[in-house]
Amino acid sequence: MVKVLEFLGHEVVFPRRQTCCGQPMYNNGFHGEARALARRMIDVFEGHETVVTPSASCAAMVRKHYAELFAGSDTERRRAEQLAARTFEFVELLTKVLEVDFRALGARWPGSATYHYSCHSRDIGLTDETIRLLSRIDGLEYRPLERLEQCCGFGGTFAINYPRISGEIVRDKVACIAKTGAGTVICSDAGCALNIAGACHRLGVDVAFKSAAELLAEGLGLLARVERGA
């Protein structure tokens, strides 16, 4: 992601004091803890023009829940809203804000790929942006995924606390992926990728996982191409 953004001429900064947006705490009902982490994040990113994350899940947390956590204080809520307004998921930033055309930039990535539409992408209002982006990459053959809109069953601690249910859900996802015959799955949410890749490995479906950022970096020749097992 850094390489792609720099390639596009942007200055990238990584505030090293950042930790976590607090989503696990928020989702599991530990809102006091989530609020403290949110406060940290707002401080850490203060003064930066645009905040970008490869994961829709983190973006969704900042955009949809930060303001709610500070419902009690106007000043803090306003700061939360300001951060939310300048926080983007990577593909969202590329397609909706920067409107980059990768074909014009000569991106080339020969091979077949399908795309996992994560639930948090839906959460922040993304639909087929990644798919359209993939269609602008030379040589890439996009294979549509059946039941694209269905969750992969990750859900954070849900996957650990309810392994049977979660396992059945991800099994469906793996079956749909296998059906596409694609060599690579584009999946930008780390949680989903950990889950689906783990289930693919368990079920013997041999497919590589990449985030959109990795694929673009490879396509632009900024990163050596990795075939399997990442």
Next chain:
Amino acid sequence: MTEHPLHPRLPFDMKPRAALAAEDALLQQFIFTATHEKDRGRVRVCQRAFGERYDALRGLAGAIKQHTLDHLDSYLERFIDRAEAAGARVHFAADAEQANAIGARIAEAHGCRLCVKSKSMVTEETGLVPVLERLGVEVVETDLGEFIIQLDHDAPSHIVTPMIHKDRRSVARAFVRELGAEYTEDPERLTRIAREHMRTKYRRADLGISGANFLVAETGSIVLCTNEGNADFSVSGPPVHVVFAGIEKVVPALRHLAVFLKLLARSATAQEQTVYTTIITGPRRPADHDGPGEVHVVLVDNGRTEILRAPTRELLRCIRCGACLNACPVYRKVGGGHAYGAVYSGPIGAVITPLFKGIENYPDLPRASSLCGACFEACPVKIDLPRQLVWLRRESVEQKVTRWRERLMYRLWAATLERPWAFGLARFLQRWLLRWRARSRDSGSQGQRESPLDPRWMTALPGPGRGWTECRDLLAPPSGTFRKWWRSRGRGAESKGGGP
């Protein structure tokens, strides 16, 4: 399962039922096919009818309901006034017991023996039927699905399509056993057998019971939406009609029905409209050639005024369309509604059941969700179900329903995340541990697929990791990290990266 599917022993544990359902391939297939088709169908018909405006229409429907709930007292009063002016008798039941007692009193007062009943979730909730049966009233469910469920001594597992978990064969067997019918799996003939049976009941029935899809404050009317016309038979034949309705069913005026009727059938069953939509205002008037001489409306609270509190109020917008059930990946995998151990299942059930019956009695329901948001997207009145689930989780933490070990773990985790040095140390330890474990345990059997990133897969983890590896493997983290790479570029301690 000897326990009642919808009224189990409390506290209820969802896992055994979910596990049983996971083994049942046929059940999985029924539920998947039915819900998936309805969900896709909903999207298709709504896109066709509303296009870009689908979202706005859901917003409007939600806003109308929300407004009504914000002024529920005055709309209920208006409904009561208008309904009584039209000749109906309106009763108020604070809880299930009172609701059933009112029903029983009416049945007794008229010496009723045979009741034809159309579908009503509220009466399922209050447990009305057994109460009437104890009084010696025979109750016949006239909704085809509910009828079959009743014959088979089963319980509904979906709020709209109650027999989603059953197939034709089990229906055929029940008909042979209970009605003495000839064995057939032909749906048409099965329907005909049921119809014949019901017709004889309709003719003799002296009590009709129904639910209500909407109550209209402006006119005091009751609105019933069905596909089989059974509600119309149930309410127009017998001399007495008793309507059971939750207090949240009210809408301000007839013109608002236009919005809800557009959305209800499309969301529920991917139909443009239900086949029958009936608006009933009071009992039969002199010029009418049929209709009951007496109409009673029982307004049921049964925990609803508690939900009316601000943070959960939106839940009462629900029009019981079942779209959230059809969209839910969890509902699909746990074998439908019975896994929720309550009358309302799926996402809406997972939220309102703990509110009705106590979180401590249903600790799994808010937790057994990936919070994927498919329900929110499907809901015609835009109830933010994932957010409500999260709020219930917060309640679980605050009421200490969540176990202390888990509470401690999250607090420690959060404390680590608040301190960059601790976060760094934790990351280092986690990576080291996982890589060490991957090397020592699994690499021999699973690590053949070497790649430059050195993947190592773990197939069995101890402790909390066991849940993960029960159905999937875990990849050990690679040797390099982003932070290391960032540092290696050597641009300033705090932040800047190099140019292109």
